Amino acid sequence: MSSFAGRMKEYPNMSLDRFDRENLHARAYFLSHCHKDHMKGLKGPLLKRKLKFSLTVKLYCSFVTKELLLSNPKYAFWEDHIVALELESPTLITLIDEASGEREELVVTLLPAGHCPGSVMFLVEGAQGTVLYTGDFRLAKGDASRIEPLHSGSRVKDIKSVYLDSTFYDPRFYQIPSRETCLHAIQGLVQDWVSRSVYHTVWLNCKAAYGYEYLFTNLGDEFHTQIHVNSLDMFKKMPEILSHVTTDRASQIHACRHPKGEEFVAACRLPCGSSSSDGTPLNIISIKPSTMWFGERTQRTKVIVRTGASSYRACFSFHSSYSEIKDFLSYLQPVNIYPSVVPIGRTHADVSQLLKSMCRDVSSSAVVYRPLGALKRTRPEQQTHDVDRADWLFEGADLAPVRKRVMMQEATPTTLPNPPDEPLPLTPLITGDYMDCTESNDDDDEEEGRDLEEEERGGEERDEGSVSNSGPPPRWEEFFTTEILTDSQPNSCSHTSPSHSTLTGSQTPELFVDDFVKLPSPSISLSAGRGPSQADGMLIQSEDRCQGDALTNLDAGGEECGSHTHQSEPTESQLSSDFDIPSTPDSHRPGPDELSDLYRRLAAGEEVVTRTGSQSL
DNA sequence: GCGATCAGGT
DNA sequence: CACACCTGATCGC
Numbered sequence: 001m002s003s004f005a006g007r008m009k010e011y012p013n014m015s016l017d018r019f020d021r022e023n024l025h026a027r028a029y030f031l032s033h034c035h036k037d038h039m040k041g042l043k044g045p046l047l048k049r050k051l052k053f054s055l056t057v058k059l060y061c062s063f064v065t066k067e068l069l070l071s072n073p074k075y076a077f078w079e080d081h082i083v084a085l086e087l088e089s090p091t092l093i094t095l096i097d098e099a100s101g102e103r104e105e106l107v108v109t110l111l112p113a114g115h116c117p118g119s120v121m122f123l124v125e126g127a128q129g130t131v132l133y134t135g136d137f138r139l140a141k142g143d144a145s146r147i148e149p150l151h152s153g154s155r156v157k158d159i160k161s162v163y164l165d166s167t168f169y170d171p172r173f174y175q176i177p178s179r180e181t182c183l184h185a186i187q188g189l190v191q192d193w194v195s196r197s198v199y200h201t202v203w204l205n206c207k208a209a210y211g212y213e214y215l216f217t218n219l220g221d222e223f224h225t226q227i228h229v230n231s232l233d234m235f236k237k238m239p240e241i242l243s244h245v246t247t248d249r250a251s252q253i254h255a256c257r258h259p260k261g262e263e264f265v266a267a268c269r270l271p272c273g274s275s276s277s278d279g280t281p282l283n284i285i286s287i288k289p290s291t292m293w294f295g296e297r298t299q300r301t302k303v304i305v306r307t308g309a310s311s312y313r314a315c316f317s318f319h320s321s322y323s324e325i326k327d328f329l330s331y332l333q334p335v336n337i338y339p340s341v342v343p344i345g346r347t348h349a350d351v352s353q354l355l356k357s358m359c360r361d362v363s364s365s366a367v368v369y370r371p372l373g374a375l376k377r378t379r380p381e382q383q384t385h386d387v388d389r390a391d392w393l394f395e396g397a398d399l400a401p402v403r404k405r406v407m408m409q410e411a412t413p414t415t416l417p418n419p420p421d422e423p424l425p426l427t428p429l430i431t432g433d434y435m436d437c438t439e440s441n442d443d444d445d446e447e448e449g450r451d452l453e454e455e456e457r458g459g460e461e462r463d464e465g466s467v468s469n470s471g472p473p474p475r476w477e478e479f480f481t482t483e484i485l486t487d488s489q490p491n492s493c494s495h496t497s498p499s500h501s502t503l504t505g506s507q508t509p510e511l512f513v514d515d516f517v518k519l520p521s522p523s524i525s526l527s528a529g530r531g532p533s534q535a536d537g538m539l540i541q542s543e544d545r546c547q548g549d550a551l552t553n554l555d556a557g558g559e560e561c562g563s564h565t566h567q568s569e570p571t572e573s574q575l576s577s578d579f580d581i582p583s584t585p586d587s588h589r590p591g592p593d594e595l596s597d598l599y600r601r602l603a604a605g606e607e608v609v610t611r612t613g614s615q616s617l
Numbered sequence: 618g619c620g621a622t623c624a625g626g627t
Numbered sequence: 628c629a630c631a632c633c634t635g636a637t638c639g640c
Contacts, residue, residue: 035631209631262627291629
């Protein structure tokens, strides 16, 4: 949970994501996204009173965040004090002290954060240097290079401080399967289920929070349906989302919620109360999006885990993994990094120590200080790395090490693939940096004999085409319209007005980079009979997967949902949507006999050797 | 009655 | 395992 107190050292007159205590006296407020833990104090009576008497205090956020916020009547009093900003449009903001009239000018730029609809990072440029407040974010490897305002021409901007979402900044969370991988795995599971009959229904057991919408839009498109949800109110200005959700309970895919939802589903009733359409009982599976993470060398990394006869967990993360954060930081090379979250079991000192290695070394030889510089330096507030103000003190034009911009997007999609042995040009600075995390993941690393280097080589070999799949970070803003749309959308996405199509393309998570491997493997599929769009992003299924740990997830226990579940369970391939798995040369696909033996042993309750540890639930 | 905080749950 | 959130109990105003 965020322990950020709301203030940045450089710009203490602005408050971000905290609105209580000392933040009550801020000159301007910034809300990175609409999750409750970033809105502390935002509906407090003290702040409400302050607004009544203030002409200048504003809340800055994205258009989508504004819409989501105001869809809750408890925040309606903010209406006239919210300034929605466009993404990636630098905006001059003057902070005024209402008592003294003192003014301070800042340039603030909203950057897409990929955490939930409307989520942004704040890039602040002013007299105290350039700082980045990330809010909560999930960016894939290489995304920083595609965010224009982080650059100045061909250079990466000189960033003094990053206030970082360090939720998963711990080597234990080294990798989290990409959004695409997770989405495709979920699609596979849903496909297998809903194709069985119209009574086969999926319940997406999502938490009461924004962030699952891209799941709804993609599943909606894939299955030509709308997802049943409790309310459409918050999406009334977001046609792309609105067209994929419905309050009509006659849907095969539900994401409705009820405090006793789990009990309902165990009793073959959906949280909305629906239990049948025409008297025939529903056949429900539940899929609970959950964060799953894996160590640096972990290879068998299941994206879907079965937790009961008709319940599954599916990998889903709102936050960047350790390696994604490292990629982000090593691209930006800030001078300071301040963590906003201390992972459980860690101290602030632990995290700060870990983060030190990601900071630019200001004493490095890249900075050559002129002997006379100290004498010339008359303005004490000047920062040694402030390029614009202090470069006359130094040799050369730049104090910050030259950081060349990397354009991943420009990687030629149609030309020859990178040579297998050459690392992809993801960051200019590090490749070996990932080695300093070897202290980690003993616990997660169940790989016995595998050689890491071999694994990496295998990965890069297959990475060929996938570089060009990288897209820009998510732009939830493009979901937004100023019109208010009504609930009377057509009941099938296939009828959705073409006027929305321009919004669709750039929003879908296909655009996220998959760090890992995709193989155009014709022999492997998550499910049969799907279109070419799935074939492109096919997950690799390891040959040896079936021998062991995949089966350990076939939990024979758990609640049964009526008598009809057994013969209609999803097939093996749905249960083990592995990702990033290089094939093992000396492994083999188990034969039917081996498989049935394993099934028999599982059914008999015998131990089956597992390399993923206990996953029984 | 309201808000803040904590425990316990999903 | 975490996350984001909810409910209910308790405390203080």
